[in-house]
Amino acid sequence: MRFALVDCNNFFVSCERVFNPKLIGKPVVVLSSNDACVIARSNEAKALGIAMGAPAFECEQIFKKHNVIVYSSNFALYGDMSARVMQVLSQYATDIEIYSVDEAFLFLPKQQNYTQYIQYIRKQVKQKTGIPVSIGIGLTKTLAKVANKFAKKSADGVFDLTAFENNDQFLEQIEIQDVWGIGYRYAKLLKSKKIFNAKNFKYMDERWVRKNMTINGLRTLQELNGISCISLNNAPATKKSITVSRSFGKNVTNINELKEAVSTYANIACEKLRAQKSIASNISIFVCFRNYQDNDRYYKFLNYTLPIASNYTPDFIKAATGCVEKIFRQGIIYKKAGIIINDLIPHDFIQMHTSHALADIEKQNKISNIFDKINKKWGRDSVSYASAGIDKLWKVKRLKKSDCYTTSWSEILTIRI
DNA sequence: TCTGGGGTCCTAGGACCC
DNA sequence: TCTGGGGTCCTAGGACCC
Numbered sequence: 001m002r003f004a005l006v007d008c009n010n011f012f013v014s015c016e017r018v019f020n021p022k023l024i025g026k027p028v029v030v031l032s033s034n035d036a037c038v039i040a041r042s043n044e045a046k047a048l049g050i051a052m053g054a055p056a057f058e059c060e061q062i063f064k065k066h067n068v069i070v071y072s073s074n075f076a077l078y079g080d081m082s083a084r085v086m087q088v089l090s091q092y093a094t095d096i097e098i099y100s101v102d103e104a105f106l107f108l109p110k111q112q113n114y115t116q117y118i119q120y121i122r123k124q125v126k127q128k129t130g131i132p133v134s135i136g137i138g139l140t141k142t143l144a145k146v147a148n149k150f151a152k153k154s155a156d157g158v159f160d161l162t163a164f165e166n167n168d169q170f171l172e173q174i175e176i177q178d179v180w181g182i183g184y185r186y187a188k189l190l191k192s193k194k195i196f197n198a199k200n201f202k203y204m205d206e207r208w209v210r211k212n213m214t215i216n217g218l219r220t221l222q223e224l225n226g227i228s229c230i231s232l233n234n235a236p237a238t239k240k241s242i243t244v245s246r247s248f249g250k251n252v253t254n255i256n257e258l259k260e261a262v263s264t265y266a267n268i269a270c271e272k273l274r275a276q277k278s279i280a281s282n283i284s285i286f287v288c289f290r291n292y293q294d295n296d297r298y299y300k301f302l303n304y305t306l307p308i309a310s311n312y313t314p315d316f317i318k319a320a321t322g323c324v325e326k327i328f329r330q331g332i333i334y335k336k337a338g339i340i341i342n343d344l345i346p347h348d349f350i351q352m353h354t355s356h357a358l359a360d361i362e363k364q365n366k367i368s369n370i371f372d373k374i375n376k377k378w379g380r381d382s383v384s385y386a387s388a389g390i391d392k393l394w395k396v397k398r399l400k401k402s403d404c405y406t407t408s409w410s411e412i413l414t415i416r417i
Numbered sequence: 418t419c420t421g422g423g424g425t426c427c428t429a430g431g432a433c434c435c
Numbered sequence: 436t437c438t439g440g441g442g443t444c445c446t447a448g449g450a451c452c453c
Contacts, residue, residue: 239423239424242424423452425450426450431444
């Protein structure tokens with residue numbers, strides 16, 4: 001059994017480069033929403049010392065000095081490119097888990113020569129999508145992750161950890177906080193026990209790990225020892241909660257703008273809810289704000305339960321704007337708001353005892369279907385709710401976004417000969 | 418001035434039941 | 436002062452991932 005981990009190199013930057021080859025060889029970064037901080041860097045940008053997550057305003061100097069090309073994030077483009085990469089990968093695996101927008105675990109079919117096989121997959125992805133990937137192979141998902149780190153550094157972008165009888169020499173090079181499943185907190189704890197790398201951890205006492213790092217820590221330890229405990233999760237993810245939140249593009253002090261924002265987020269969240277055929281009755285809204293008198297940050301949170309589980313946008317808009325009325329305080333500068341929908345259940349669980357309302361629910365479903373169809377065909381917000389606002393002056397800034405080359409007819413790439 | 422957005426899982430402890 | 440034994444469910448908080 002072989003697990004492979006495929007990781008797209010500098011994914012967001014690579015997506016931009018596919019449609020703008022002039023960017024190749026130059027330092028390029030992509031910023032988070034609101035153009036706030038750096039979330040993707042080309043190798044050239046990394047070499048300049050630009051850190052992941054660095055605030056954009058702090059990098060201004062470096063950007064200018066080295067002619068760094070800066071993009072706002074274009075998630076429609078990245079999402080579509082991701083789907084293309086995954087589609088190609090699935091042709092060469094017996095099973096695939098799409099782990100994130102730029103990563104996938106594969107079960108590989110039995111091979112004589114695994115290195116050759118993953119080199120071939122890599123070539124296919126590059127040829128069919130333009131995206132460069134790195135591929136690592138291991139006996140477990142955790143080891144495939146380790147292998148991928150070496151693949152990233154290797155000249156041909158692939159690495160097979162199972163080609164070695166003993167992999168300790170490689171595990172020794174992986175710092176403890178870089179092991180999949182061990183984050184900042186556990187790394188700190190482990191270092192205090194003189195555990196500095198993956199090899200040290202591999203030989204730790206299982207009882208101690210179970211006691212201090214929960215069952216998850218124990219799984220990680222066993223996976224490093226080649227015992228597969230974390231299986232491939234290929235089920236289409238049915239989410240258990242949906243969050244939509246954004247920072248504002250300007251200071252928001254007015255209740256109507258805050259209501260517009262949460263209405264907009266409720267609209268997006270309900271689209272997602274319906275897309276996965278779920279309903280829910282529990283909604284929370286939160287706002288982040290700043291009191292200009294003491295220059296402190298705050299976070300306010302309010303939970304609300306709908307009388308009946310639903311996926312009908314107006315139900316959620318009503319609930320969300322109701323929460324805003326309770327939370328809002330005059331004279332406060334709001335920076336960000338969001339809505340979280342919890343306790344999702346399949347939509348056919350709709351309570352039968354509410355039979356008197358079934359006719360209403362059917363009517364609502366029809367309206368939702370039409371909404372979703374129109375927006376799918378013509379783009380998000382082609383039809384929307386008035387409460388979500390028209391001008392949306394509070395919307396996030398994305399000043400340097402590239403076009404949606406693959407998902408919008410009006411922005412398709414034009415070539416002049 | 419300006420620091421993202423979206424998820425999952427595990428555990429301890431409290432509330433409550435007989 | 437002493438104060439059973441066994442169980443379930445829920446929640447907050449903490450850990451992790453990209």
